[in-house]
Amino acid sequence: MLEKILQSKQKEVSELVLPPQEDVTHYSLFEALRAPTRQTALIAEVKKASPSKGLIRADFNPVEIAKGYQAGGADAISVLTDRDYFQGDPTYLSAVKRAVQLPVMRKDFIIDEAQVEETVRIGADAMLLIVGAVPINKLKQLYDLAYAKGLECLVEVHAKEELEELLSAFTPKIIGVNNRNLKTFETSLSQTEEMAVLIPESSLFVSESGIFTKADIDRVQKAGAAGVLVGESLMRADSPEQGISELFGGEARVSPS
Ligand SMILES: O=P(O)(O)OC[C@@H](O)[C@@H](O)c1c[nH]c2ccccc12
Secondary structure (H helix, E strand, O other): OHHHHHHHHHHHHHOOOOOOOOOOOOOOHHHHHHOOOOOOEEEEEEOOEEOOOEEOOOOOOHHHHHHHHHHOOOOEEEEEOOHHHHOOOHHHHHHHHHHOOOOEEEEOOOOOHHHHHHHHHOOOOEEEEEEOOEOHHHHHHHHHHHHHOOOEEEEEEOOHHHHHHHHHHOOOOEEEEEOEOOOOOOEOOHHHHHHHOOOOOOOEEEEEOOOOOHHHHHHHHHHOOOEEEEOHHHHOOOOHHHHHHHHOOOOOOOOOO
């Protein structure tokens, strides 16, 4: 599946027309994750559909969902911008960014410098980089370019070998372990547990995908995750706010946001 997505991305990139620059106020993802609203930081994801689950939420208003996430105490927001496989759109990110006072991360398959520039233009504060989507030296170039342009990165790995390859090249400030194997779509939280020991102390560690309950949050937090990235379980909730409250089992906020 990842292969197929990357092929269409290549085509998309070759046809990319850069949008005008959005005028926005930036918020740091790193700082937000370091001082979370609850014990475990939450990146709440705006995602209409996915290749593994199909349509997740028919009644989909990205701005209303993002505002609900902010009201519910999310620390940051992730917006899927891939059109072909996730029914996302770069314009959703710009609209969300204008509506909330939280760091907003672009969730897409970034393989080229032009997409980094596009990410800046649409007003994002951060973007996802996936180890395994591009060769590691290319990933490092994209990472350095992003930071040079004022964008932060969440660098995602799935397998242990990917993490080792990443760390032998450089140490990202924010590392995500995707519990979902992008080749098979299976999720397993033991992925987070197995990889936690290898994550350097100096990096913020986010556990991504397949997190549905307070028990799941406690489990990855115990393993060492400072934060979680949650999409589906929140998108299926009656309201985003209530979804967050239920996900945290009613846990009180430790700091207002
Ligand atoms: O919906 P979930 O299982 O809570 O997962 C969210 C997020 O981790 C997932 O959307 C994701 C993680 N890495 C990705 C890379 C590309 C697209 C999507 C993703």
